[in-house]
Amino acid sequence: MSQLGEIQQAILNDDLGAVASLDVPESYRGVTVHKDEAGMFEGLESRDKDPRKSLHVDEVPTPELGPGEALVAVMASAINYNTVWTSIFEPVSTFKFLERYGRLSPLSKRHDLPYHVVGSDLSGVVLRTGPGVHNWKPGDEVVAHCLNVELEGPDGHNDTMLDTEQRIWGFETNFGGLAEIALVKANQLMPKPGHLTWEEAASPGLVNSTAYRQLVSRNGADMKQGDVVLIWGASGGLGSYATQYALNGGAIPVCVVSSPEKAEICRKLGAELIIDRNAEGYKFWKDEHNQDPKEWQRFGKKIRELTGGEDPDIVFEHPGRETFGASVYAARKGGTIVTCASTSGYMHQFDNRYLWMNLKRIIGSHFANYRESWEANRLIAKGLIHPTLSKTYSLEDTGQAALDVHRNAHQGKVGVLALAPEEGLGVRNHELREKHIDGINAFRNV
Template sequence: MASALSEIQQAILTDNLEAVGSLPVPEAYRGMTVRAEDVEMFAGLPSTEKDPRKSLRLDEVPVPELGPGEALVAVMASAINYNTVWTSIFEPLPTFKFLQRYGRLSPLAKRHDLPYHVVGSDLSGVVLRTGPGVHSWRPGQEVVAHCLNVELEGPDGHNDTMLDSEQRIWGFETNFGGLAEIALVKANQLMPKPAHLTWEEAACPGLVNSTAYRQLVSRNGADMKQGDVVLIWGASGGLGSYATQYALNGGAIPVCVVSSPEKADICRTMGAELVIDRVAEGYRFWKDENTQDPQEWQRFGARIRELTGGEDPDIVFEHPGRETFGASVYAARKGGTVVTCASTSGYLHQYDNRYLWMNLKRIIGSHFANYRESWEANRLIAKGHIHPTLSRTYPLAETGQAAYDVHRNLHQGKVGVRCLAPEDGLGVRNTALRERHLDRINAFRGV
């Protein structure tokens, strides 16, 4: 196993990519897993005390069988998303239930139903092998992967693949994810690696960049236009940092909500001028566990209008969920849109419906992105219009610590993981484009 992987790694590191297709695929590889035997290990603990460092294990596992329309990828780098955190603490339910459900779909899908789950929903790497029916990709190509896994055998997904009846998130609701030395993906998850980025930089935008694009820019989301005032929660974080860039790149006016002076500085570095430090200004939207405080909504709305010259947000970019949703519905302008893609502070939202129905506001649910939206989001990265927000990286063996950082909100932007890449800084092909944007590429580094 080690020898075969070392040969593949060496071929990639020496730019001998044409040789990759002729090298043997190892029988096993190392991947970060959670195990079915551990699902009760955090029983009785509050979420904040559940520690991904205890549940995420570096295991040697067999290389899965390659099926039609699929590809095996040698993973150079990956990244941490909240879905990996949720998987590692077995919330809101153990992901083995997802794998079992998928396994019932077909004999091929049954491969995913295992007593271990190789996690991770981002990657950059090199195609190792392609299965029958794949004609757009070949071994040796440098790629990144988006995380939408679809079957497309029913009619519902053929207008928007996110509506497919068998839509899943790779590495979360499927097995063989990207936090590993080898990953299994469907070929229609692959996209060209941006040539001016390193392996770790290229790996980190996938999930969050595509999610932010659909949520904010796409017609399937908020359909942002020039001049829109966009309220962005967590504007320096994994999702919010891309939403802030899309607002600025698209001629909108971001109002960035953050939780520290350091995060406020990051937003200003990206080009945002209107920033609210919610901690410094003392916003408390809940009086207690069960009671919200509308006066705080009003104070928050007044602060937004103070920054914008009297305008309420056309769009609220929501993802914290329970903690902020009441304030978001209140703050949106009459006829405005609250677009939500997650609930990192809790799934059961409460808001005053009078502010929604009487002011003709809309709530739009947005989940990841279809292939076209992901491709367009990746194209903007490749052209240097949108930039990675990587703050730090860990080696694969320390993925638990990386997930812990995200779980405890100790990070900025995205946290990367090196898989087959032995160090940061490798994999750049277009140095001229990189030099033009180096300050923006490194904006989150070391913060």
């Protein structure tokens, strides 16, 4: 049996104490993009770029373990939109990130390679820890958040997201979670929720923490009870968590979706106010260069019909260019537009009169710090927020999983199995699971 096979077997047999005595393999399989293929999609529109052509499953060397770091045997991972960006080399090739990181120190030079092991989520078991790691040990069952920080300068010590060397693991660093082994900083680790399977536990990390900071944290919109929250893509990876946080926090979500099936998912979560943007036929852009304010107005009227005449206190933004003008218009006077992404385009346009004359605010929100990520994971572990996993692929089919996300042909989150040989493994707390099984399965096979 191979070294990885021995590790896998020990985990599957719940013999976690044996993990420390097993040798770490010299190589493992990881999902990669290749530096010499960075130009493969030049001249194509984004929608025509196919992640199946650029994502490979390669045998790669196990990286050197440095101070403050951990190697994790990855049981499962998940697809985020940053993996789509990496796979289609937009807006820039992520090898530029690795080159920049490689210049920081001799240790970070490890990341500057002709291949990039991608992925910003994982669940698994700690294999080894480096010098200076005291809170984690081999055999610990963990999930990882994706904030990579150096914290050598002062800027990040109030909010680590402001660290000058803040990066997203698996996107702006190498050795990510779509692999059999991953390299993380020890302060990325959090306890695996015991009532979830490996693939369920792997799926919330990035999007759950992002939604928590964006909507709940004082660093984001600081949502309060009774707030009307407009949520774009409310059944998707980010929006499904925003919808749950709004409902849990006593807010009133207005869920924007693109199909009756997605509307039904929001209803299953407990939301009542739903806009099917395709059924309503909203076209916020007349052409490539000009938006249609009359469509903003029609959209705002629809929101007020649902809320009894109230405009949104908070707009949960992530589509970007396609929707941003409508978002700025729709927010109430003094309201907040909080944005964490631009999946439809980065160059936003909006009518600034609606912003300045109505005293609205635009807040940029990017992932989450360790405290916010820990709180978001704690809510998962307590069964107060549920994973939104809809489908799981094998490591070999990661390209297809990324294509699903790229074409919005998915609901919630799409998972990927690594060392876990099948779905349904890894549950420790069966009583808590049974209590929340409907919530856990809300997105399954939809």
